[in-house]
Amino acid sequence: MDELDAVIIGGGACGLMCAVQAGFLGKQTLVLEKNSKPGAKILISGGGRCNYTNLYSSSANFISKNDHFCKSAFSQWTVQDTISFFETYGIEGQEKTLGQLFPVTNNAKDIVKVFTELSRELGQEIRCNADVTSIEKISTGFRVRYLLNGSEATIDAAKVVIATGGLPVQKMGATDFALRAARQFGMEIEQTAPALVPLTITGKDSEWFAELSGNTVFCRVWNDRISFEENILFTHWGLSGPAILQISSYWKPGEQIFINLYPKEDISEQISQDRISNGKKTLLNFLAGIFTRKFAEALGKFLPVDKNLASLTKEDINKITQLIHNFKVKPAGDKGYDKAEVMRGGVATGNLSSKTLEAKTVPGLFFGGEAVDVTGWLGGYNFQWAWASGFVIAQNL
Structure with a gap:
């Protein structure tokens, strides 16, 4: 593999959007996904139909210790940007109720397919069955250790994106990896709890x-x-x-x-x-x-x-x-977490730049999506945050 600009840990909504947007900018990324296929939570969302955004999404629909934190990301990547992005790649939206937008096909697989096909076209590899065990700071950036189908492997990259989601749902591969990584680098965590539960x-x-x-x-x-x-x-x-x-x-x-x-x-x-x-x-x-x-x-x-x-x-x-x-x-x-849609709390926003989502004290380390203390309402809001945070991070890799 050519020299990597970034390793993206987590092939969910945020990680996939980040890889694709980085690819548009000519940056080389590798997505490490723990599950056997990417987009596990996308595939089960909305009963397999995927409510991928909300027409009325704004910072008012999110819970965070800092209510203003998400505003920068939402100004960089708007609801209209989400709609246009998916329309460009063949996903027409239909509103069900209260601004909830679903693909007209009612099939979450179509959302994931957009990312897997774009990643292939842009040369962004998604490596599945890759369970990251540690991240280490080195002189050139970061060293990521992981198990690939049970065998140990390492990869170095200038930057690392942590987009591993929150604690729901364990059978979908959810872990506390993002929280552990944040603590490892001396960051604060806002108390976590099941939300939309x-x-x-x-x-x-x-x-x-x-x-x-x-x-x-x-x-x-x-x-x-x-x-x-x-x-x-x-x-x-x-x-x-x-x-x-x-x-x-x-x-x-x-x-x-x-x-x-x-x-x-x-x-x-x-x-x-x-x-x-x-x-x-x-x-x-x-x-x-x-x-x-x-x-x-x-x-x-x-x-x-x-x-x-x-x-x-x-x-x-x-x-x-x-x-x-x-x-x-x-x-x-x-x-509990296994019946919750999302996690409340997470990596404290005070640790991160609201404009780039880069860790203030660890240059080159980014956090996005559900791992961050930004929790949306039910109805497509959390996807909007995932897409926006993935886009923002990609601009700064």
């Missing part, structure tokens, strides 16, 4: 949630920091669905979350109207007209569902209003 319910209410498993309800879910309006899904172990995954990134153990089960209407007003026209209707039948019958029946644990609307007292209506519009849940925990 289902929440668990235990104790006296767990059976109530479990019996509703499979029911979805469009809700507004909030805490004192943020709110989201999307579906929630009841499961046999607690709560999932888009709104729950979103709020989970802002939830801390021991905290409550609040759920408005009927966010588009005022339930007390609707009861008042229905009392006039159909006072004999039971509260159960009234609720079954809003929710599923099963969910309406389950609310009977908390509400006088056998009463007809005309006989509901002021106290009853207040109780109904509070429960429906201000349903309180105190999750016991979350389902």
Whole structure:
């Protein structure tokens, strides 16, 4: 192999974009990918359909100790740049909901194919089954040691890019490599936690949630920091669905979350109207007209569902209003990294230049993608960060 400009550790979204963009600039890179094929998390994202960006992506959709850190990368590589890049190589996007963009083919393999074909055309090698064991600083740059199909190998390069992702999902090859490498070079780590992850319910209410498993309800879910309006899904172990995954990134153990089960209407007003026209209707039948019958029946644990609307007292209506519009849940925990979409926290942004993503104290060492303390919402945002950070790093190799 000709003299390398950089070794890119990790053949996911950030690493693949970095290799291709470096190739456009005439730079020679080698991607070392632990799995047997590149783009493992791309292939499973969005149920194998790959929600590859979001039309409304901005720094406001990301969690970081430094909210401004990602702005430079997003100004260098915009959502329109992502759309144009994929369109150039045959991927037309279609919006599903809330700005989420998927390939019209609904096939994540098409996204990965763009990168594998471009890498081949540009002479950028992707070496799979390559498990990096160490990085060492040497006079000419870095020495990277790795196992290739079980055999030890080394390679030297002027620069190294760490794009190995976060801690989810272990069966996809996820490790703490990026965090260990950062610590090795004296960098700080923002505390990590599973994000975009289902929440668990235990104790006296767990059976109530479990019996509703499979029911979805469009809700507004909030805490004192943020709110989201999307579906929630009841499961046999607690709560999932888009709104729950979103709020989970802002939830801390021991905290409550609040759920408005009927966010588009005022339930007390609707009861008042229905009392006039159909006072004999039971509260159960009234609720079954809003929710599923099963969910309406389950609310009977908390509400006088056998009463007809005309006989509901002021106290009853207040109780109904509070429960429906201000349903309180105190999750016991979350389902962990293997059920999380992404990792919150990571390599502290203070270690890196926001303009280049190069380590301030280790020239030639770059971090991008999920490994960095920049965590997006559900819906294509994390891919946008991966593409942008890969592009930015490539410009500076």
